[in-house]
Amino acid sequence: MPVRPSRRLRSLRKVLLGVTGLVGFLLVWQLIPALGLISPEYLPYVTDVAVRLVDELRDLAFWRRLGLTMTAWAIGLTVATLAAVVLGTIVGLVPFLRRATHTTVEFLRPIPSVALIPLAVLMFGIQMQSALVIIVFAAFWQVFVQVIYGVADVDAVARDTARSFGLTRRERLSHLVLPTALPYLMTGLRLAAAVALILAITAEMVIGNLGLGRMIELSRSAGDAVGMYALVVVTGVLGLLVNLVFRLIERRSLGWHQSVRGEEVS
Amino acid sequence: MTTHTRPIALGPRGRLAWRRIVSSLLHALGLPFLLLGAWGLWSTFSANRFFPSPLTILGALADTWIGPAFVEDVLPSLYRLAIGIIVSTAVGIAAGTVIGLFRWLRELLEPLLEFFRAIPPPVLIPIGMLLLGITDTMKVVVIVSGAIWPILLNTIEGVRATDSVMTETATSFQITWWERLWFLVLPAASPRIMAGVRQGLSVALILMVISEMFGSSSGLGYRIAYFQRNYLIAEMWSGILLLGLVGIFLATVFGLVERRVLRWYHGIREVERA
Structure with missing residues (x-):
């Protein structure tokens, strides 16, 4: 076996390989229309898409649409998280409630939230509220289920100890339940953030409220393939950013935790 | 007894x-x-006519979906969904195993795959429509290209994280490559793989519905959108209910398969917890 390369060398190799992969992909993308495998009408050149991307980034209208999408995302995520934390904590702490709500939760959770799009449109029309219904419904379950698991996961010995030391309900909540449930909550939050973004853009595509999703759909129906691919790339970058930020928050808030055990639950 | x-x-x-x-x-x-x-x-x-009573909806469920609509709309939807799930699971696990086993391949592809995973799957529908037109193939391709990423990435992660002691033991016992793959790597990765498949399932269901809500003239998603546009409220609700039932059916089947596949794993977890 050869001598192990140092850690820095290894991470350099990793970055280099990763960049090679990306460049290779872009090259293949450029070659497919160039060789005529797919007409540029359907799969435009990478270079054209990149130019359009830069144009969009300089356009105020683009940023406004992006702002609308992210507003719906943020409101939906906040509402869903708050509701899920409150309800999840109550249900998780009371065994009776946990048993009584089990079937209802297991029935409602698998319903694909996009199935509610027609209902939301009937109720609110082509507005952000319709999108919010769907975002909240989808994001809520991600957090809710994790909070219930987390709250119920309190170590039995620790709980009995706290009780015998006469900790009040509030003290037990902040010193015992919260630290136990936090890793679960963070996992739920990260999943919910990703799901909320997916549904914010989906809702705009299907319902037609203003935002990035609607722009994608409009450029498709207008036959503007270059613009469509540019926007798809934008949504991908958004997804990456959301993932990255929430992973960071997760790591930050769990710095004290010996293991990031929430990772396994996802 | x-x-x-x-x-x-x-x-x-x-x-x-x-x-x-x-x-x-x-x-x-x-x-x-x-x-x-x-x-x-x-x-x-109440006078709100957007929320008919559960009995009305149940009646509409029977009237709307039992009969020709089942053959025309429900079966094609489920068929596309099933093909999409099978293909994305098979390809995801196969490709994920290969990528996970070779380190250079993993490092080469990882940033790219992470990016593809981050793209919200429904934006693949406009691309699919552009490249393939409004066809059944497009819908299946869209389902696969959305559902495959969680399966693929979780398989890579699972294969990569195979216990090193066990790998070395397998090497020193001179177990063949195929045996090692079948008896060590895949079982070790299976909890992660199943977690990926679970995520993939819900993405697949979403894509099935949305791809039909867009240009399409049949399928569950199309029907529900059609009912909504024509203010057939009870029928629309029955469609939502039916989609919910499909979701629950998927979750139940997945739960059974998972329990079967991961029986050993849950057993170990139980023992560790006790």
Whole structure:
């Protein structure tokens, strides 16, 4: 076996390989229309898409649409998280409630939230509220289920100890339940953030409220393939950013935790 | 078994068992019935016609979907969904295993795959429509290209994280490559793979619905959108209910498969927890 390369060398190799992969992909993308495998009408050149991307980034209208999408995302995520934390904590702490709500939760959770799009449109029309219904419904379950698991996961010995030391309900909540449930909550939050973004853009595509999703759909129906691919790339970058930020928050808030055990639950 | 071998001693214990069954039934069905009852009462007294009573919806469910609509709309949807799930699972696991086994391949592709995973799957539908037109192939391709990423990435992660002691043991016992793959790597990765498949399933269902809501003339998603546009409220609700049932069916089947595949794993976890 050869001598192990140092850690820095290894991470350099990793970055280099990763960049090679990306460049290779872009090259293949450029070659497919160039060789005529797919007409540029359907799969435009990478270079054209990149130019359009830069144009969009300089356009105020683009940023406004992006702002609308992210507003719906943020409101939906906040509402869903708050509701899920409150309800999840109550249900998780009371065994009776946990048993009584089990079937209802297991029935409602698998319903694909996009199935509610027609209902939301009937109720609110082509507005952000319709999108919010769907975002909240989808994001809520991600957090809710994790909070219930987390709250119920309190170590039995620790709980009995706290009780015998006469900790009040509030003290037990902040010193015992919260630290136990936090890793679960963070996992739920990260999943919910990703799901909320997916549904914010989906809702705009299907319902037609203003935002990035609607722009994608409009450029498709207008036959503007270059613009469509540019926007798809934008949504991908958004997804990456959301993932990255929430992973960071997760790591930050769990710095004290010996293991990031929430990772396994996802 | 015990009920047959000890009929006499069963008296009090039998009653206790009965009571337990009744209580768990009450727990399981109490809240759903309470909610449905409240909904029914509310819908009869309120003038809001967007929320018909549960009985109306149930009636619409039977009237709308039993008959030709089942063959024309439901079966094609489920067929596309099934093909999409099977293909994305098979390709995801196969490709994920290969990528996970070779480190250079993993490092080469990882940033790219992470980016593809981050793209919200429904934006693939406009691309699919552009490249393939509004066809069944497009819908299946869209389902696969959305559902495959969580399966692929989780498989890579699972294969990569195979216990090094076990790998070295397998090497020193000179177990062949195929045996190692089949008896060590895949079982070790299976908890992660199953977590990926679970995520993939819900993405696949979403994509099935949305791809039909866009340009399409059949399928569950199309029907529901059609009912909504024509203000057929009860029918629309019945469609939502049917989609919910499909979701629950998927979750149940997945739960059964997962329990079967991960029996050993849950066993170990139980022991560790006790």
